[in-house]
Amino acid sequence: MVTRSAPRRTAVLLARGADRKGLVATITGFLYGHGANILHADQHIDPLAGMFFQRIEFAMDEMDLAFTALRDQLGPLMTDLNMDFELFGHEPLPRLAVLVSKLEHCLIDLLLRARAGELRGHIVVVASNHETVRPLTELFSVPFVCLPVTPGLREEQEGKLLTMLAAERVDLVVLARYMQILSARVVQAYPLRIINIHHSFLPAFPGARPYHQAVEHGVKLVGATSHFVTEALDEGPIIEQDVVRVTHRDTVEDLQRKGRDLERLVLARAVRLWLERRVLCYGNKTVVFD
Amino acid sequence: MVTRSAPRRTAVLLARGADRKGLVATITGFLYGHGANILHADQHIDPLAGMFFQRIEFAMDEMDLAFTALRDQLGPLMTDLNMDFELFGHEPLPRLAVLVSKLEHCLIDLLLRARAGELRGHIVVVASNHETVRPLTELFSVPFVCLPVTPGLREEQEGKLLTMLAAERVDLVVLARYMQILSARVVQAYPLRIINIHHSFLPAFPGARPYHQAVEHGVKLVGATSHFVTEALDEGPIIEQDVVRVTHRDTVEDLQRKGRDLERLVLARAVRLWLERRVLCYGNKTVVFD
């Protein structure tokens, strides 16, 4: 039976646990037994950690279980296998909030990709501590919220932010050159669900003004890194990185210009990977099934 | 049961056939049922061609079947599933012949990688139409055969080549800048088992003197392509390609110098992928599970 027509309903299973024999056969056998057609299957074993990771994307069109029933039945199976798992249906699409300060290049890049259908998610709100990008969001018909940061009132501003994120039922927060450091309170509310773009090849040049640091060190490449936000500044699990060549002729302004191209590409790749459920974390590292 | 120790005996299954439901579950279930521990599993569906491709690497240490018995039992299973398959044990290692003319950079690169343990194969013979590289092969203690090409006697030379390849029980022929065009007779004797390195980004600049062609066209990148040899010159399935940046300042000699670095990297990657049984062909294309 050749599968020539695209499936209408798909799902993704992410699973993680101590490695043991038979994990692939047991899980794929269960899915097949209920009529799933496996479209993509990736797995990874970290032999040092003794950990097993799996991503299975499958068509549900001919399954004998609805999505909720499938999740309910997977629970005991995965418990038996001593594994954590998440199951994602093809809908509803994840809801994204994009946080930004004044620089617009990463934001507009995400808005364009969303409009072009590149992202399996909805940008439901853009928030900023400035008014700068409001007209842009209006062009794309995306709600905008300005949450100014006043010295001494950061706690209050973050309270408003958390209230807004909750009201919008946000699944992923994207820091698209947001120039504020989030407190532990916000980070803990969205564990491994905040993605940042840092404009250096981490762990080189964390913190402020990485392009200035790069020029001072005379490096021949500058980078950008997209990572999950944790309480340790610029030290969360890395999802994606890339670099671009620079020379002695490049000033800080040139690095900023070259960096803009790099930042938007690297951030967009990381967001896309997350939305397609291709990213698993363990320890301070990621497994990226691309 | 955490698999902390490296398996002693592994095998790779490559399979290919019309796509249908249950292929992953059936195959992995069969292997698991006989005690295999799956180390890596990759699959690919080409929805346009309706084709399914799979590579499974598994540990045999705790299997209840020896290698030959496993292959015998896979036969009927795969026939039922309407699939072609190949099964490769961890030994014996594939036997390689490297054919070369006068340029030594690709040959020495392969010899070095073999010595460093990067290649899962043995270079059992080096053949050339010149004597140039003989001392190099002696340093690496690899047998060398000189098969000079005399005008009008190509058929005879190829006869000697085929005899030698058969005597050495060669699994893969690597053309590491071999400046002769093989006749259909040789190509047919080693179908999809001859890998060539061509010094351009194919399909641009096939045939002779690609770097001269590149300079004439004023391209800003030059490439190298490793592909299977078929009867259509420089048109066999592509395994690996890469490019390097050039400028107006680069002469043909500069392109040759930059190209040497590229050629050896691209050829080595293709050979390595083949030796690890990561390359499947269909039509005039490859599926590369890297």
Place this chain on the structure above:
Amino acid sequence: MVTRSAPRRTAVLLARGADRKGLVATITGFLYGHGANILHADQHIDPLAGMFFQRIEFAMDEMDLAFTALRDQLGPLMTDLNMDFELFGHEPLPRLAVLVSKLEHCLIDLLLRARAGELRGHIVVVASNHETVRPLTELFSVPFVCLPVTPGLREEQEGKLLTMLAAERVDLVVLARYMQILSARVVQAYPLRIINIHHSFLPAFPGARPYHQAVEHGVKLVGATSHFVTEALDEGPIIEQDVVRVTHRDTVEDLQRKGRDLERLVLARAVRLWLERRVLCYGNKTVVFD
């Protein structure tokens, strides 16, 4: 005398001619004699063609000649040296027309870069054979002209295009995924002043549907090429090229998505290089002083 402050008025001299001794010394000596401060000087000799190329960027702040007088005096000097030359002041900035069909990614990229100050030029008009991008141009406050293409009336449409380009005193025409082939009449009106982006690594895959061609050939990299438009389709002098890695998993749609990122980068680099007067042509090739 250390030049710590940025010069207020700069100029660029591009010169080209048969190579001979003393060209650098004579030209830089002339400029220095009139008070110029040389900021950047690049030169190239093509020994095969016997050609010499030079780009000099210099500060005019302390010169004893105004821009027009300088150009008048350079004329006889260059005639003596048997060289062609062009002299460009820091103003007025070049005037660009961007031609586009329905795909917006290259256009918006150029509009963003113009707004960010990355381009030393003004986008004075956007023209299209469709209405699709009109709202976008309005957001950026750039005039938009719709010039629909009706079968049998191409000549008339191109007449309107030429009239519009002349009225806007356009210096450079950028084809940012404009899906029409310009006739010789338009090409001849803007010799080496029309830049196109083609979505392949030329000379591979010229003409229509290059991503489909790439998938059919099973290449492992896809490219984009920005080149001057000549009467030979997709064969004009190449300004800039780049590639991105693809695999057997990538469909035509994936190539189009990856290609969009590449196309906009490659086109933007080519336009930027032209605007900074870094591109010289000879034969069917370019010298790019970057």
Place this chain on the structure above:
Amino acid sequence: MVTRSAPRRTAVLLARGADRKGLVATITGFLYGHGANILHADQHIDPLAGMFFQRIEFAMDEMDLAFTALRDQLGPLMTDLNMDFELFGHEPLPRLAVLVSKLEHCLIDLLLRARAGELRGHIVVVASNHETVRPLTELFSVPFVCLPVTPGLREEQEGKLLTMLAAERVDLVVLARYMQILSARVVQAYPLRIINIHHSFLPAFPGARPYHQAVEHGVKLVGATSHFVTEALDEGPIIEQDVVRVTHRDTVEDLQRKGRDLERLVLARAVRLWLERRVLCYGNKTVVFD
């Protein structure tokens, strides 16, 4: 007068000083006045530092001054311009010593390039603290010196090393994976004349075991850096860097394998640039005229 034939005698002038008007014109005018034909001229101004850098490569075939006389006359001219300079003739070629421990990949790469004529220099001696690479050096007919390192006797070993380097009149010391830290005494004897390859993208992961550090941090790219050796470990001026993509599947052994390809390319580029007199230092940075 078209220069179709390659010049027989060339020279390179490297000059550096505070920026001021007329430097290019004065220097090129002087050379032209004595019959030089300028083949390549590069310059750079660092506006923040107020520094000017120049590299001029020129043919001496028709000059009215011999090399020594030229250098003598350049002295007062450069003093007037308040500039440092170095003048290099096309011969004698620089003399290189390569220091290595047990890993052979960088050494053999340099030996091959020297034999292929890629390097404008002679490898006059290879020294190691082990015997491992002796057979390799014999194949290439390069003298080998074993200088074992005994605990407590490092000073004595370095004394022998310095004596040997002096006896061989070495111009450049290349550390091609030499696993010993040189003392200040050696570094000071060869200021900016010792080039090291470090197997990370510095300043990330200095010191020992950078690939292990990279795996622990979960980075998605690993790098290599070639730099001048100063008394601050792994902090000298960077000449060249590059990176290669890695994934969660790559073990430390995979990184070492990928790294070997990167290290030899990056080190070879740095050595080549130095030998062609394209590298100037200031502060802790380099100007590389490539």
